[in-house]
Amino acid sequence: xxxxxxxxxxxxxxxxxxxxxxxxxxxxxxxxxxxxxxxxxxxxxxxxxxxxxxxxxxxxxxxxxxxxxxxxxxxxxxxxxxxxxxxxxxxxxxxxxxxxxxxxxxxxxxxxxxxxxxxxxxxxxxxxxxxxxxxxxxxxxxxxxxxxxxxxxxxxxxxxxxxxxxxxxxxxxxxxxxxxxxxxxxxxxxxxxxxxxxxxxxxxxxxxxxxxxxxxxxxxxxxxxxxxxxxxxxxxxxxxxxxxxxxxxxxxxxxxxxxxxxxxxxxxxxxxxxxxxxxxxxxxxxxxxxxx
Amino acid sequence: xxxxxxxxxxxxxxxxxxxxxxxxxxxxxxxxxxxxxxxxxxxxxxxxxxxxxxxxxxxxxxxxxxxxxxxxxxxxxxxxxxxxxxxxxxxxxxxxxxxxxxxxxxxxxxxxxxxxxxxxxxxxxxxxxxxxxxxxxxxxxxxxxxxxxxxxxxxxxxxxxxxxxxxxxxxxxxxxxxxxxxxxxxxxxxxxxxxxxxxxxxxxxxxxxxxxxxxxxxxxxxxxxxxxxxxxxxxxxxxxxxxxxxxxxxxxxxxxxxxxxxxxxxxxxxxxxxxxxxxxxxxxxxxxxxxxxx
Amino acid sequence: xxxxxxxxxxxxxxxxxxxxxxxxxxxxxxxxxxxxxxxxxxxxxxxxxxxxxxxxxxxxxxxxxxxxxxxxxxxxxxxxxxxxxxxxxxxxxxxxxxxxxxxxxxxxxxxxxxxxxxxxxxxxxxxxxxxxxxxxxxxxxxxxxxxxxxxxxxxxxxxxxxxxxxxxxxxxxxxxxxxxxxxxxxxxxxxxxxxxxxxxxxxxxxxxxxxxxxxxxxxxxxxxxxxxxxxxxxxxxxxxxxxxxxxxxxxxxxxxxxxxxxxxxxxxxxxxxxxxxxxxxxxxxxxxxxxxxxxxxxxxxxxxxxxxxxxxxxxxxxxxxxxxxxxxxxxxxxxxxxxxxxxxxxxxxxxxxxxxxxxxxxxxxxxxx
Numbered sequence: 001x002x003x004x005x006x007x008x009x010x011x012x013x014x015x016x017x018x019x020x021x022x023x024x025x026x027x028x029x030x031x032x033x034x035x036x037x038x039x040x041x042x043x044x045x046x047x048x049x050x051x052x053x054x055x056x057x058x059x060x061x062x063x064x065x066x067x068x069x070x071x072x073x074x075x076x077x078x079x080x081x082x083x084x085x086x087x088x089x090x091x092x093x094x095x096x097x098x099x100x101x102x103x104x105x106x107x108x109x110x111x112x113x114x115x116x117x118x119x120x121x122x123x124x125x126x127x128x129x130x131x132x133x134x135x136x137x138x139x140x141x142x143x144x145x146x147x148x149x150x151x152x153x154x155x156x157x158x159x160x161x162x163x164x165x166x167x168x169x170x171x172x173x174x175x176x177x178x179x180x181x182x183x184x185x186x187x188x189x190x191x192x193x194x195x196x197x198x199x200x201x202x203x204x205x206x207x208x209x210x211x212x213x214x215x216x217x218x219x220x221x222x223x224x225x226x227x228x229x230x231x232x233x234x235x236x237x238x239x240x241x242x243x244x245x246x247x248x249x250x251x252x253x254x255x256x257x258x259x260x261x262x263x264x265x266x267x268x269x270x271x272x273x274x275x276x277x278x279x280x281x282x283x284x285x286x287x288x289x290x291x292x
Numbered sequence: 293x294x295x296x297x298x299x300x301x302x303x304x305x306x307x308x309x310x311x312x313x314x315x316x317x318x319x320x321x322x323x324x325x326x327x328x329x330x331x332x333x334x335x336x337x338x339x340x341x342x343x344x345x346x347x348x349x350x351x352x353x354x355x356x357x358x359x360x361x362x363x364x365x366x367x368x369x370x371x372x373x374x375x376x377x378x379x380x381x382x383x384x385x386x387x388x389x390x391x392x393x394x395x396x397x398x399x400x401x402x403x404x405x406x407x408x409x410x411x412x413x414x415x416x417x418x419x420x421x422x423x424x425x426x427x428x429x430x431x432x433x434x435x436x437x438x439x440x441x442x443x444x445x446x447x448x449x450x451x452x453x454x455x456x457x458x459x460x461x462x463x464x465x466x467x468x469x470x471x472x473x474x475x476x477x478x479x480x481x482x483x484x485x486x487x488x489x490x491x492x493x494x495x496x497x498x499x500x501x502x503x504x505x506x507x508x509x510x511x512x513x514x515x516x517x518x519x520x521x522x523x524x525x526x527x528x529x530x531x532x533x534x535x536x537x538x539x540x541x542x543x544x545x546x547x548x549x550x551x552x553x554x555x556x557x558x559x560x561x562x563x564x565x566x567x568x569x570x571x572x573x574x575x576x577x578x579x580x581x582x583x584x585x586x
Numbered sequence: 587x588x589x590x591x592x593x594x595x596x597x598x599x600x601x602x603x604x605x606x607x608x609x610x611x612x613x614x615x616x617x618x619x620x621x622x623x624x625x626x627x628x629x630x631x632x633x634x635x636x637x638x639x640x641x642x643x644x645x646x647x648x649x650x651x652x653x654x655x656x657x658x659x660x661x662x663x664x665x666x667x668x669x670x671x672x673x674x675x676x677x678x679x680x681x682x683x684x685x686x687x688x689x690x691x692x693x694x695x696x697x698x699x700x701x702x703x704x705x706x707x708x709x710x711x712x713x714x715x716x717x718x719x720x721x722x723x724x725x726x727x728x729x730x731x732x733x734x735x736x737x738x739x740x741x742x743x744x745x746x747x748x749x750x751x752x753x754x755x756x757x758x759x760x761x762x763x764x765x766x767x768x769x770x771x772x773x774x775x776x777x778x779x780x781x782x783x784x785x786x787x788x789x790x791x792x793x794x795x796x797x798x799x800x801x802x803x804x805x806x807x808x809x810x811x812x813x814x815x816x817x818x819x820x821x822x823x824x825x826x827x828x829x830x831x832x833x834x835x836x837x838x839x840x841x842x843x844x845x846x847x848x849x850x851x852x853x854x855x856x857x858x859x860x861x862x863x864x865x866x867x868x869x870x871x872x873x874x875x876x877x878x879x880x881x882x883x884x885x886x887x888x889x890x891x892x893x894x895x896x897x898x899x900x901x902x903x904x905x906x907x908x909x910x911x912x913x914x915x916x917x918x919x920x921x922x923x924x925x926x927x928x929x930x931x932x933x934x935x936x937x938x939x940x941x942x943x944x945x946x947x948x949x950x951x952x953x954x955x
Contacts, residue, residue: 003800003825007792032383083563089515091382092329096511096562099504103555110548115623117813119845129826136826211789212845213817217621221787224394224500227387235383256793261783262402262755264793269391269398276388277376301674305666305696401756401785410758413691413714490662492691492714495756497662533667536656547618547657 003135004257005250010141012249013148014210017203018222019229019241020152021196027172027236028192031094035076036200036226037219038105043069043201044208044218045109051124058124062147062205069201073193076101081193082186102219109216119212144206151202152242155195159238168192172236228268232275234285243283304421306533308489311424313529315482317509317521318431322475324515326468327451329382331503332373332389333479335396336366338498340480341487342400345412348488355418355488359427362484363477370476374469393503400495411494412487419488427485428522431478435518443467479506512561514568523569531557609652610907612637612896613672615683615693620660621786622685624813624841625708625885629685630655632882632889635874640897649905651897658684658693665689666696673700680705680899680912682892687711687758694718703913707892708885710835711758712765716935723916723935725892725926727858729763729809729834732941736856737770737807739943739954740832746804748777752794752818753809755783763809763834771807779803784814791818792825799827811836812883816845823849830854839883843949850946854954859887859926860942861951867894871925891924898922 018040025033047065050056056064080097084090128139159165167188170178179185207222208214229248233240248268255267275282316333323330340362347358377388400406438444446467449457458464487493505528513524535550565571614633617626637653640646654676658665665684672678673696680703684690687709697704698719706724709715716722740746749771754760771778779801782794795818798806808831810818815837822831831853838857843850860868861882871890875882882890899915900907916935921928927939943954 003796004793007790007796010792011790026383030383032386080559087566089566092324092511092515093562093566096508097559099508100555100559100562103558104552107548107552107555110551110619110623115619115627116841117624117816117845119816122847129824136824138824207789211817212820213789213813215624215813217787218789221789224390227390231384231387253793256782257797261794261797262398265785266395266398269395272391273388276380276384276391280380280384298674302670305663305670309663309667409756409761410687410691410711410714414695414718417695490666490692491695492662492688494662494688494691496688532659532664536667536671550657551619 001257002133004253006132006135006137006141008250008253009246010145010210010249011253012246013145014203014207014245015222015225015229015249016242016245017148017151017199017206019226019233019245020155020238021199021203022226023230023233023236023238023241024155024168024192024196024199026230027238028168028189029081029094031081031091031098032227033076033081033098033196034095034223035080035098035102035105036196037223038102039069039072039076039197040200040204040207040222041214041216041219042072042105042109042204043197044204044214045113046201047205048118048120048208048214052118052121058120058209062202065205066198066202069204070194070198072105072201073195073197074190076197077190077193081189085186106216106219113216115216117213117215119214120209125209140209144210147202147206151199152238155199155238158195164188164191225265225268228272230282231272232282234282236286237282237284240282240284303533305489306530308419308421308424310526310529311421311428312482312486312489313506313509313525314428314522315424315431315478315485316506317513317525318435318518319475319478319482320503320506320510321435321515321518321521322471322478323468324510325451325518326447326471327454328378328468328472329386329507330389330472330475331386331500331507332370332392333475333506334498334500334503335393336370336476336479337483337486337502338396338400338493338495339366339369339483341483341493341498342406342412343480344484345415345487345493348415348418349412355423358418358488359423359481359484362487363481366476366480366483367473370473371469374472375465378465378468378472390500390503393498394500397495397498400498406495409495411492413492415487415491415493417488417491419485424485424489427481432518432522434474438518443470447471508558512558512568514565514570516567517570520568520570527569528558608649608907610649610680610896610900610912611676611678612651612653612893613668613676613678613681614653614655615658615665615668615672615681615685615689616655617660617685617689618655618657622660626657626660626685628883628885629683629707629889631875631878631880632886633682633893635878635880636890636893639870639874640893646897646900647905649900649907651893653893654678658689660686660689662689662692665693669693669696673697673702678702679907679909680896682707682889682896684709687715690715691718694722697721702909703916705892705896705916707888710762712762720935721913723931725895725924725929725937726888727835727937727939727941729759729766731937732856732858733763733766733834734770734773735941736832736834736854736943737767737774737776740805740830740854741774741776743954744805744830746776746830748779748801748803749805749807750798750801750803751778751781751807751809752791752798753781753783754786754811754814756785757811760786760809760811760834760836763836767807767809767834784810784818786811786814788814789817791821795822795825795827799825803829805830805832807832809834809836812839812842813845815842816850819846819853820849832856835884838944838951839885840881841883843946843951850949853946855944855946855951856941857884857944858937858939858941859884860944860953861887862944862953863925863927863942865923865925865927867923868925868927887925891926891929894924895919895922895929 050061233244343365344362509525510521514520753764837855902918903911903915944951
């Protein structure tokens with residue numbers, strides 16, 4: 001039981017980190033960025049190249065990969081979302097352009113790295129096993145949870161206490177009002193994408209470290225789970241995404257323990273449905289999500 | 293001429309796929325034309341496909357009856373699903389319907405009577421090009437009649453502004469539900485046709501990426517009229533095959549590069565042809581007129 | 587479309603003439619993109635190497651093999667399109683592939699209808715493949731032919747009484763493997779304490795492994811493909827499971843050892859390809875791949891063997907390579923030396939050769955005596 005709780009928190013921390021970026025972009029642009037999982041994947045591969053080929057230590061590679069992912073986010077905004085600004089169908093079109101860019105990113109990864117599964121070299125992260133009662137925790141798991149939490153705290157601070165954060169929240173509230181107030185909306189959106197993708201890339205690196213598995217299609221397994229997380233947490237709410245990430249992680253793990261693994265993914269979707277039908281704004285989201 | 297018959301034989305399956313994909317694109321368009329983004333159709337397609345296959349294996353029903361069942365089975369699911377779910381705004385409806393599709397797929401993978409991951413195989417090929425295009429023709433006919441009909445106007449006004457439409461006395465719930473169910477039926481019949489055209493059904497064919505493909509067909513073709521989605525379906529289904537044939541002569545072998553080119557073309561079409569491929573002739577005409585004016 | 591293909595048809599005809607009437611076209615329908623791309627790539631390597639080796643070796647006298655590759659995208663529609671192209675346009679004498687069993691159940695019927703022989707090199711679904719018709723053959727042993735022997739041997743060695751089972755339920759390969767594992771364990775009188783499942787895209791197996799470990803089974807029996815297998819075994823060891831592990835065909839890959847590292851030590855694998863076999867045919871295959879800088883896995887071996895089988899069929903048909911010749915030739919293949927061992931077809935056109943049980947020792951697969 002205790003071991004499963006640890007498993008759940010561990011899994012949840014990565015879900016939370018992934019979902020936080022997802023929900024940030026939705027809050028600001030009202031768009032689901034389906035290329036988020038591709039940035040997740042490329043960020044991890046970038047770190048892998050740094051650590052595996054250039055023998056950089058993970059402590060240095062992680063921040064560099066995070067910056068790289070942020071840059072990818074800015075690129076993504078430029079080619080897939082910005083040209084659509086002002087178009088009436090921007091939500092729908094944005095969904096499709098993000099899919100197109102995800103395909104491009106996956107094709108690039110496939111060409112550069114092949115379809116095989118890779119992993120970070122052994123010894124990338126110092127691993128030691130610790131007994132906690134009847135359960136086992138590895139230093140890697142502790143490290144990953146710690147890093148996730150730190151990043152999420154930084155994000156929360158950024159949104160609450162900095163000028164950029166205030167501007168992001170203003171644009172999320174109403175882009176038109178923000179523009180009238182003199183905010184450079186395009187720049188703020190680009191910054192949001194930078195942050196969102198940086199966190200997505202971080203989640204990717206941690207994921208690859210956590211589960212020793214990285215391949216060009218690794219994003220697919222988290223893509224749909226991420227949707228369940230941001231719905232549960234409340235679209236656009238960062239603290240909601242964090243809470244929901246841990247919640248879904250724990251729910252999944254305990255479903256396996258007590259219901260059977262066949263239900264693992266189905267339960268996430270059941271949660272998604274229930275939330276949408278009973279309380280669409282999720283745990284911490286803003287109200288007014290139905291048709292007026 | 294042997295080249296023509298060779299061409300036909302080589303592409304006969306592809307022509308069938310274009311027809312089936314056109315139906316799928318129309319099934320997504322059914323809800324898009326009243327402003328709703330529903331992504332449940334891979335699930336509905338699966339229900340129709342499996343229902344049809346099971347009927348073919350266990351009954352002696354004529355194919356027309358089997359196809360009817362493949363339309364009705366998902367429609368039966370669409371009603372109880374649609375009622376609560378159509379109340380949700382835009383992207384939330386999309387996500388809820390994605391969830392439905394995934395649950396259907398997971399059920400099919402985990403159930404023994406649907407044979408899990410392998411699915412149902414050795415389905416006799418009861419659907420041919422004629423049947424597929426006949427059904428497509430019927431679907432197009434329905435959409436053509438929709439235009440200018442009372443329901444058609446209702447859908448247009450719902451798409452423009454649902455609140456205003458409701459204020460004007462339009463039963464928006466009924467209108468949206470009708471199109472949701474109609475879309476489900478179309479997807480189901482496409483599934484039934486495909487099951488009897490490709491000899492088998494398996495859960496892997498009804499994943500999230502399948503419904504994403506359907507959405508892409510519709511948007512790339514253009515969602516202003518019902519002509520767009522079938523055109524988009526034809527374009528996207530033929531694209532990898534054209535790249536396959538063309539690719540060899542320009543050294544674009546099988547592999548990631550072709551995938552890259554597909555993605556780039558999709559991006560370009562959405563960015564530069566906001567109203568879809570069907571707007572291309574209009575765009576060309578507009579450019580020409582602007583040039584003439586000097 | 588017509589315009590694109592006229593020059594292509596002329597080009598094909600011209601190349602046909604250049605090779606002389608003795609080039610036998612082998613259409614290789616493989617998954618080079620999509621979820622099965624890992625296996626398709628390995629298969630392409632094997633086929634390419636085998637075609638070159640056969641042509642260079644001269645065993646087919648003046649007949650040359652020519653492999654034409656195309657991608658089925660791991661999707662049944664594309665698989666069908668590729669088959670149609672191979673059958674009607676490329677005019678292949680034989681098709682090798684497709685990679686996935688689900689693609690095969692959709693595309694093989696077309697080959698059967700058009701009377702083109704197909705040699706499956708990785709389809710392991712127990713039914714629905716060779717049942718399609720007499721033009722469909724396969725050289726890939728089903729799990730049903732591999733696992734029972736592995737379970738028996740492992741039990742004789744380790745004497746386990748209880749087992750925990752983990753399998754992928756969304757993939758034909760691993761699901762079929764599980765069905766066989768369950769039956770084999772039951773036959774051996776082993777009590778299955780707990781069964782857990784996962785899906786191919788999954789990467790986190792901690793929950794399932796914790797549940798399995800908590801029941802304290804004597805052995806973990808796992809049906810998974812190589813990339814999942816590596817993660818599973820690593821996570822199992824991380825969770826503190828120290829008991830033995832028995833895997834199916836999917837574990838038989840250098841990628842498994844590479845990605846699992848020390849966690850792979852001692853893992854038992856029931857496999858269709860004994861990579862450490864000292865057979866001359868296997869050693870020649872290993873050398874051929876080594877010279878090309880490729881680390882082969884079971885998929886590579888079965889693909890390579892597939893080409894050797896096709897070559898043998900042509901030889902048995904009197905150095906003739908038409909579709910009917912190859913079909914008739916397949917029936918005459920008997921005890922052919924291949925990297926898989928001495929190969930024949932069963933009367934049902936399935937693969938027949940000795941499977942083996944291996945154990946990972948010192949970072950390498952070794953045959954379990």
